[in-house]
Amino acid sequence: MRIRPVGAHALLLDFTARTDLPEAALVEAWRAELWRRREQGELSAVEIVPAASTVLLDGLPDPIATAEQLTQWASEVPNAGTVRRGDGERGDGTEVVVPVEFDGPDLPAVAEHWGVAVPAVLRRLTSTPFRVAFCGFAPGFPYLTGLPAELALPRLATPRPRVPAGSVALAGPYAGIYPGASPGGWLLVGRTDLVLFDVNADPPSRLGPGASVRMAAA
Numbered sequence: 434m435r436i437r438p439v440g441a442h443a444l445l446l447d448f449t450a451r452t453d454l455p456e457a458a459l460v461e462a463w464r465a466e467l468w469r470r471r472e473q474g475e476l477s478a479v480e481i482v483p484a485a486s487t488v489l490l491d492g493l494p495d496p497i498a499t500a501e502q503l504t505q506w507a508s509e510v511p512n513a514g515t516v517r518r519g520d521g522e523r524g525d526g527t528e529v530v531v532p533v534e535f536d537g538p539d540l541p542a543v544a545e546h547w548g549v550a551v552p553a554v555l556r557r558l559t560s561t562p563f564r565v566a567f568c569g570f571a572p573g574f575p576y577l578t579g580l581p582a583e584l585a586l587p588r589l590a591t592p593r594p595r596v597p598a599g600s601v602a603l604a605g606p607y608a609g610i611y612p613g614a615s616p617g618g619w620l621l622v623g624r625t626d627l628v629l630f631d632v633n634a635d636p637p638s639r640l641g642p643g644a645s646v647r648m649a650a651a
Contacts, residue, residue: 434459434507436500443491444500456486457566457578457606463488464642466510476502483567483642485576529644531610532651533558533601537621539589543603546586555650557584558622563608563646568638573612573630575640582606592618599624601648608648610640625651 435447448459464483467490470476476499479492493499535555544551563579585606593616596602600611602619609619612629629639640646 434463434503436503438496439489439491442493442496443489444493444496444503446488446490446503447486449486455582460484460486460488461564461566461578461643462510466506468643470506484569485567527645529640529646531601531625531627531646531648533623533625533648534651535601535623537601537623539602539620540622543586543620543622547584554622558608558648559650561648563648565640565642565644565646566607567642568640570609571612571615573638573640574609575629575638575644575646577608577610577646578606580606580608586620588618589620592616596621597624599626599629601625 435449437445437447439445446463448456448463460483464481467476467478467481467488471478471481476490477494478490478499480489482489482491490499535558540551540554544554547554547557549557557580561579563577565575566578567576568574569576580603586603588604595614596611596617596619598611598613600617600621601623602609602611602617602621604619610625610627610629611617627639630637631639
């Protein structure tokens, strides 16, 4: 892990140099541990923001002292891939069931990439225990991990100018759900009526980092 200063009050934990463990597992292990330590009063940080291979700590009163703490905590972080129940943004360990109408236009393309029939794609998606690795691209857009690395998919060569809100999609090693209508190049496999982002809700994002997710055929 590399610890990089970002401005006057932030640190970036960078896991790209690690080759022995998957970056997503390392990020999740550290995110969960940092949230736990903040809840216990051992860490003072306004924001803990996971991404694909980094974790950003922002709003630190003393970044130098925090960097020293992180170095000391490194040996105490749980094994990568070991996730405690209740570490998600919901805070109660609840699995969020996402009802999906599997009628996406790219289902045949996904089936072809995976070398299976369309019904097998649906069985794979509904039997996979997903977890929100991080949110990005648009407010409330969850990047869901859980699919095997060998099932990673290419994005569309030409993105669609408009993807409807609630679209369930796949790209690279991730599954995702579009919280609002926007351009997008992911492969569309279905749609859900679940509201993923509400600025008046607390928290605004229905699926935050660490949340467990299961897709169910609507």
